[in-house]
Amino acid sequence: KQEVTQIPAALSVPEGENLVLNCSFTDSAIYNLQWFRQDPGKGLTSLLLIQSSQREQTSGRLNASLDKSSGRSTLYIAASQPGDSATYLCAVTYRREGGSEKLVFGKGTKLTVNP
Amino acid sequence: GAVVSQHPSRVICKSGTSVKIECRSLDFQATTMFWYRQFPKKSLMLMATSNEGSKATYEQGVEKDKFLINHASLTLSTLTVTSAHPEDSSFYICSASPRPDGNQPQHFGDGTRLSIL
Numbered sequence: 502k503q504e505v506t507q508i509p510a511a512l513s514v515p516e517g518e519n520l521v522l523n524c525s526f527t528d529s530a531i532y533n534l535q536w537f538r539q540d541p542g543k544g545l546t547s548l549l550l551i552q553s554s555q556r557e558q559t560s561g562r563l564n565a566s567l568d569k570s571s572g573r574s575t576l577y578i579a580a581s582q583p584g585d586s587a588t589y590l591c592a593v594t595y596r597r598e599g600g601s602e603k604l605v606f607g608k609g610t611k612l613t614v615n616p
Numbered sequence: 617g618a619v620v621s622q623h624p625s626r627v628i629c630k631s632g633t634s635v636k637i638e639c640r641s642l643d644f645q646a647t648t649m650f651w652y653r654q655f656p657k658k659s660l661m662l663m664a665t666s667n668e669g670s671k672a673t674y675e676q677g678v679e680k681d682k683f684l685i686n687h688a689s690l691t692l693s694t695l696t697v698t699s700a701h702p703e704d705s706s707f708y709i710c711s712a713s714p715r716p717d718g719n720q721p722q723h724f725g726d727g728t729r730l731s732i733l
Contacts, residue, residue, distance in 0.1 A: 590660070601665055606659040
């Protein structure tokens with residue numbers, strides 16, 4: 502059974518600080534890994550998608566890495582801003598018997614960036 | 617970019633009421649849509665996979681007769697919570713992918729907050 506764990510559960514940092522969010526998964530047979538942002542009471546916004554054959558993806562101040570063999574991913578946020586405050590979710594996609602795909606999510610890391 | 621619209625955003629109703637939630641892909645066709653449920657401080661949990669023109673596939677532990685899913689067109693899937701009770705109160709989110717093959721990200725709606733009194 503695929504399980505996704507995110508550490509820490511919550512993080513509070515001063516504005517401008519660089520930070521790292523961690524994600525681990527138990528089954529390395531994944532198609533891809535995604536990082537999402539969720540604002541309170543809202544849906545999910547996809548930030549970065551890393552295919553299983555890739556090692557990292559970058560978008561602006563965000564960089565996500567993937568080490569499939571060890572079942573780990575990190576999301577690096579550079580020069581954090583108060584607007585980055587949100588819950589960050591990690592999810593892996595894998596294919597089940599029968600061909601359907603399934604996303605399995607971690608519980609998220611709640612980030613607060615203080616001005 | 618791909619947009620998924622979910623309606624309504626919030627529902628408050630009495631116990632015993634049936635509630636319908638709509639999920640629409642606005643600018644792409646989605647042969648497959650997904651329905652998730654999110655409890656406070658818990659992971660999003662996949663409830664069911666909705667396939668256009670066929671029966672939905674439900675995850676283990678999800679009652680088919682409680683959560684009715686209809687995917688009548690390539691742009692619309694609906695989730696009906698039948699005879700809702702307070703324990704059904706939760707945040708429900710749908711998603712869709714232009715090509716559900718693991719190589720395209722799923723695009724998520726903004727969610728529906730369901731509160732049963």
